[in-house]
Amino acid sequence: MADPMTPAEWRSALRAEGVPFTELDGWTTRGRDEATGKVFGPVHGSLNHHTAGRDSLQAIAYKGQSAALPPPLAHTYLPKSGRLVLVADGRANHAGLAARNSFDAIKAETAIPKPSKASGTVDGNDHLYGIEVENLGDGRDTYTRAQYDTWVRYNAAICRHHRWKAGSCAGHLETSVEGKVDPRGPVEGYGRRGKFAFTMKQLRADVEERLAHPASWSPAQASTPPQVTLTGPAYLNLGLARGYQLAPDQWDEVAFTEEWSDELGHHPATSEVFAVGPARFTGSLSLRLENLPVGDVVQVRMSEWEGATLKTLHPIHEVIGTPGAAFAVVPLVKRLGAGRSMRVRLLNQSAGGIEVASAVLTALVWKES
Incomplete structure (x- = not known):
């Protein structure tokens, strides 16, 4: 259990972890707290999504998905450039209902079971940070190397600030009672690793590796490939x-x-x-x-x-x-x-x-x- 990060704490945590970021106008006061009468927090984890679309910032910050799902749709947005955008500091419509068994595992930082609606539900928007990572989610669209590196650093920054372990990071597919599949897709590469398929298990392993080093650490990079003739x-x-x-x-x-x-x-x-x-x-x-x-x-x-x-x-x-x-x-x-x-x-x-x-x-x- 922890209080949500303040704008100053967001900036400090991201800078320490080496996350390139920009701040969307009005992000420090943007949220669904007043509209819903609910206060964002306490927070228990970081929930990861893909956008299932292109150039999604306008929808995430200003337009929403529908009248029933108004903005903001996440706290942060990560385009393919790898430069994170801070979108909202308050409650966001990103998680929906989370299965109680999955949510409890995130809180306890234990292995996350398959979400079961029968276990009960929790409003994840109350208690989970949300990031939307730009990707079509069709299993073919690739996350760029810069995008994935920022993705790892972002989750590590949240965990390091709250003194959480990598088990506090989850994917929407691991909590959703509606059968959501996000995030998924191929990754261009990370560190010395070449192209691989995204999984939350791998993301958590990479976050765990970061947390074992100082926040200023960077993974070793693959050597420059030989020039093609x-x-x-x-x-x-x-x-x-x-x-x-x-x-x-x-x-x-x-x-x-x-x-x-x-x-x-x-x-x-x-x-x-x-x-x-x-x-x-x-x-x-x-x-x-x-x-x-x-x-x-x-x-x-x-x-x-x-x-x-x-x-x-x-x-x-x-x-x-x-x-x-x-x-x-x-x-x-x-x-x-x-x-x-x-x-x-x-x-x-x-x-x-x-x-x-x-x-x-x-x-x-x-x-x-």
Whole structure:
């Protein structure tokens, strides 16, 4: 049990821990205490969330999520830059109902059990600090290295101030009786560690490591990777010898059947692979589609493969049917890792078959050594 940090204590704790931060206007008086008639505190832990969106500061501080969930939605906001924003000093709408069994474990700094509504509930907004970390939460959007480093320092700063252990740090998924999944997603890296999947267990371990050192401590960093040497660029210009039918409701790779130019020699006849890593490339894919009804859509996306295994899907581009043929130019800009190949996939969302009348891929490819 502890009184919430004052603005001066927030500043002191964050600076000591090496947290880069900025202060949003009005944060020292922002909160839901007066509106709810409830006073924030005593505090028992730090609850961690992801935003499930981009550029969320306005919603967190000023707009809220809905009339039923007005702002502020957290005490702090952590964008991908790694510079923390102080949003509110009072009660915030971030935690909702926390399962009593989970909440008691946070207070006791013991292993947090799966939240059980049957154990009773506690209003987490009364007793938990809340941070919203910018991430889509789709399992693919990556937390940056700077963002995660600040995230660890932030939780450690709270724990060090209150003389808590890392067990006082929890994720919303560990307390929610509504089945929340935040936070989650891949992390670019931390210290000497490369890319890894976020877990609260790992965050607590990193916070615990910080708390074992003075607040001024920083983790050892990975050595600078060797400089990549690029050769090229080589010119790639591929197309179709003739059009083909694209059936509805299934992804189908474009098989390039005509080699106009392939300086790298990576494109065998009738292959759907157009680039092989490690390499970088920039260029475009020009498409002409026949018989696509007006307003109907064909989706286009690049995909990365390791042998016959699909590894990564890239953002979708849409070709929309217009009177006559439908045309589109899809940009191609990418670094392709070693052992991976790149293909183009099309999805016909129209009810009937259409014709891929032309597909011309033009790119400059730099090979990595």
